[in-house]
Amino acid sequence: MNLFKTSALSAVSVVVRILAMLGLNKVLAIYVGPGGYALVGQFQNFIQMVLSISGGAVNTGITKYTSQYYDNESKRISFWRAGMTITLIASVMTAVVVALISDHLAIFLLHDESYAGVFIWLSITLVLFALNNFFLAILNGRKEVVRYVACSIAGSVFSLIVTFVLVVKFGIYGAFVALATYQSMTFVVTVFLCYKSHWLSYTNFIGNADIGSFKALGLFAVMALTSAICVPLTHILIRNFLGSNFGLVSAGMWEALWRLSSTYLMVITSTLALYYLPRLSELKSNEEIKREIIRILKIVLPLVVVMGGVLYFFRGLIITLLFSTSFLPMENLLGWQLVGDTLKVVSWILGFVLTAKALWKQYVITEIFFSFSFYLLVMLFHPLGLKGAVVAHVVNYTIHLFAMFFILRKERIL
Secondary structure: OOHHHHHHHHHHHHHHHHHHHHHHHHHHHHHOHHHHHHHHHHHHHHHHHHHHHOOHHHHHHHHHHHHHOOOOHHHHHHHHHHHHHHHHHHHHHHHHHHHHOHHHHHHHHHOOHHHHHHHHHHHHHHHHHHHHHHHHHHHHHOOOHHHHHHHHHHHHHHHHHHHHHHHHHHOHHHHHHHHHHHHHHHHHHHHHHHOOOOOOOHHHHOOOOOHHHHHHHHHHHHHHHHHHHHHHHHHHHHHHHHHHHHOHHHHHHHHHHHHHHHHHHHHHHHHHHHHHHHHHHHOOOHHHHHHHHHHHHHHHHHHHHHHHHHHHHOHHHHHHHHOOHHHHHHHHHHHHHHHHHHHHHHHHHHHHHHHHOOOHHHHHHHHHHHHHHHHHHHHHOHHHOOHHHHHHHHHHHHHHHHHHHHHHHHOOOO
8 A cells, every 4th residue: 555545544544533632622621621631641641651561562563574574474473472472461460560559650640649540440451452552553564554544533433432421420530531441442343343354363363473573572662662661751750840830730731732733743643653664664775765765755744844834823723622712822832842843753754764674772772862851951941931841842853853864874774
């Protein structure tokens, strides 16, 4: 499937996800407000970390090797069996730990021990969360984009319905429970959509796998765990810093600004995940990779600039539609955020090569360094107020872009 067909199908999923986001943002804005956004962001970041620890760290590797060994069934099945073993063991162990320390997590992340129950809900559904992401990784690697998009749409619809019902009935506690459980329902849909696929067989996932598969997935686990821990943890620390210095409402403004970025960048990130990573994994020579990078940049960069321009021009209307009038102070910060987002997309396009080619040492070092530097830059620019956080975003990704370019030049890819 080529880039344009993938983009078209991805766009359908993105439109549904954006509509779902619109509904969720309005519900959360009405029932929890800017301060509640900060807490919701904390919990979402924790879920990201837990899912990676629960086996999700190998999913990028599953996508890569499913695509790479499309014509070698024995190798492909070996990777699936290794991935399933890691996912089941890791998710069960993580679920037990989360349940045992739920009180401490509630106090540290949500500042209220009464929220301990939401971590119990998360631990109960964690295995299904992990398995859903595992099967989605296989669909991505097999380039079954239609099924992948259908599962993504189902997840968006479930998240909207479940969150709406629980938030209206139970407030912010309901929002936490919805975030902790909706993907377990999506897992049922994923299995249903893949039920008649010949690859969804018990023997493909349960059985012996060669040690090489475990070692290869281990490298991707190191990369994914680094990203999954560093990025959400950095956001948690930044949110705590902003809340301590400027108040929880300001932290919620920053969280809403970050969500707005994620929403309009979905069309880019979804396409990169569906098309670009499997494509890079197939390419053998550095010259082929270079041509693919340039081709993607020529398509993606103008698209990001145009979307950012539209968003900036209609920023007041969009913020009011997606959130509420209480979030309008974000208008003064959006320009800086959009510049940082543009730099981030270009950095991602270069950085995907590190993942596709398993350049794990470079990936781990840069991920740790730039996560830590983001937090330091937020503190450095804090005299600017909340604006300092978005200025830090721009500076951090400017340096990150130069670092990615330097690494790929050193690897003789650029």
